[in-house]
Amino acid sequence: MYTVADLKKGLKVTLDGDPYIVTAFEFSKPGKGQALYRTKLKNMITGVTLDRTYRSGETFEPASLEERRMQYLYKEDTHYTFMDNQTFEQVQMSEDAVGDAKNFLIDNLEVDILIFGEKAIGVTLPNFVNLRVVQTDPWVKGDTSGSDSKPATLETGYVLRVPPFIEEGEMIVVDTRTGEYSTRVKG
């Protein structure tokens, strides 16, 4: 059980049966009044943010969350399937829950899956993922437009800006935290 004294950014609590993460927190005390703890809480399943104010003495149930290393298998309709390589247990996640991570999911990629109760609610990717460029215009020698980047489409369908010298079919390293090109895969 947490008390208001445990409140801080990043704390994960259960509220009305759903897991929430504290995204903002402020101690306040109106003149001669009681101590109040103002929080912003984000529902970790729906993404909806709530403003809640708590008084001293109030308590919170910790969110029972577990992170498990899993492998991405495949996508079917709007569901993504992952497998625990130790237990061979499989979980499915909706496209909404996968979120932007879908731009970097390639078969057999190892990721961390956040589990709440029985439900997979989030994916944490490695910071860097190698992905193949499936379409990009060739670099025209003598191009004088002065542009220092061009669009490229990756095998996941994700489009990003890459340096002009990247060619179709090449592997590049993408920083999944920013979604930006990092370097060429050496090899």
Place this chain on the structure above:
Amino acid sequence: MAGNWHLTRKREALRARARIIQEIRGFFIDGGYLEVETPLRIPAPAPESHIDPVGADGWFLHTSPEICMKRLMAAGYDRIFQICHCWRTGERGRMHVPEFTMLEWYRAHADYSALMAECEELVCSVAGKSGFGAKLAFRGRNIDLAPPWERITVRDAFDAFGGMTMEQALEEDLFDEVMVERIEPELGRERPTFIYDYPASRGALARLKEGEPAIAERFELYIAGVELANAFSELTNPAEQRVRFERESALRESLGHPPIPLPGKFLEELSAMPPAAGIALGVDRLVMILLDVTTIDQVVAFTPEEL
């Protein structure tokens, strides 16, 4: 070994802070006030339902210099001020450190409206003489210090911003929540705001308004949503003060706060105190506002975590 970088980079803020405190002192000395120093460790602070004193060898570190300063008033010191540290358990946040610096001043034969005017003069004088001028930028807002400042009653503020009346908020035990969530952010947006005439239950040491016993003559000063000062027309009736203290003590106990003894000598001497008004202003916060910084940590040399 290199010095502490976090401390070194506070140099500008600490210089400004020292200057501001010097100008505060000058303002009161020029105004005929006597600077006093009262003990920081006292046997019995004023019991207030939501303020918890720090224990010190059987006594307490004061939560404000109020009790001793009023005893001086009762003994005939009719204009006094003090700049001192105060301690309040558990108060830590962007605007709070548990040991903070308070400016408190008392003036005999004056009421809270006289203190509003004096507050305007003080802040304008200090801002001007410390080189900040009359127009401030704070928290992304432009604040014009030119008097007169905005004045709004607590009742009107609930009607305008609270989404419920003051009476409803009290009845539903939501007064503090509505104040913090809906009203405070609306106060002092373009110029400082005095919010005044609090419910009687919210001013344990304040005089009640004549002909309106449900209202205490108390105001708070806000700048850009930040509470800067709290003032009363002081209650000088010892019997009434004792009843209020006992009520606060009972409330404290019901909230699970440790009991504190009543300040007996203060209650004995209170009947000799002339009609007066008193005010406490958070010096750290005034420095924050003038310097336009976001946390109190930036204007004190050491936070508790840095010790």
